[in-house]
Amino acid sequence: MEDRKNYSRKATLSLKISEFEMPPMQDLLIIGRRAPIGPEAVRRMAEALSPEQFSIVRVEHPKIEAVLVRSSLLQMLEERVLINIIIEEAEAMISDTMVLRSELKVAVSVQREVDMS
């Protein structure tokens, strides 16, 4: 009883606030075949958050079901080339239950020579 008199319960709150990135999925989402979220759900989410900016590309791969790609990237590079590179880099680290997000920037460097005469 004596101990009970000194009993108290307290809660400590910790609050972290940061800006919500728009869109939260950056440039790419690589979706595993048994991931908790499937390609259609990802497509609908992307469409709701950033209308007409992302495309779903379904792939034939034992672990990867589809890739969500920022549509502007597909305008810069051929889809097959881009997807093959993404799969090559992702397949070593992804499991079929995972969804990976990735940033992908394309920088084009040009050097030209012109005739001075």
Place this chain on the structure above:
Amino acid sequence: MKVGEEMTRTVYSVTSDRSVLHASDLMGMHLIGSLLVVDSGAVVGIITSRDVRSTHPNRIVADAMTPNPIQVPEDTFVWDALNVMKQHGIERLVVYSDEGSPAGIVTREKLASRLAEWTDSMTGLFKAPYIEAIANAWLSSGETFHFLFVDLNDFGSINKKYGHPVGDDLIRGFAEKLVSVFGQEASLCRYAGDEFAVLTRNSASFVRSAIDTLSSGLSVGPAKLTASVGWMDMSRIADRDALTFRELVMRASLLSTKYKPAGKS
């Protein structure tokens, strides 16, 4: 004999944005193995218990369903529906009503077991009600077709002379010959003991050549067998609009008797 008579009429549905877990709960609650996926009144897919088992429960139904399920009208014959399932390698068909709305679901297992009841176990051909259903449908729709009644000649004496096992071999052999001559295009049945019936929409010249092949007979060991065929070409029947299946069989069987070898009929 149509899918409308065999389908499960109570159709449960789910929208494509619900979770697979919700679909699983619905199936468990109603003790069913599949749900139609309906968005804005249109059928967009079908999700089965197998889909549910192989998909993460957090996924939405759209990511687990089979999109654009194959649909057939209610008046599709059971064997035609089963062929559609075999062609597409699917286990379920959505059945739609005359109004175009989903009326039910049929499973391959249900149709296959129903069809087994109409299959002759000795030959693998269908039984008489099969031919009757198709003939009635073609007669009522005014289609032009050929009906053949095939009677094996003097089959009773073969049984007596060589024994019933040889007779059974001849029946099976003749059924195989029918299949090889007519292929998958015709509807074939073992009408009764040593009588067969064929419905086909092939050309008259094909039918004539098929009859020649059938009439040439069949041998199993020392036993030899010939057949008489009564042929009804519906394009040549004047009173075809008033013809019933019973009348069709009667005329064709009388024709086959008429052309039996002398002293054998």
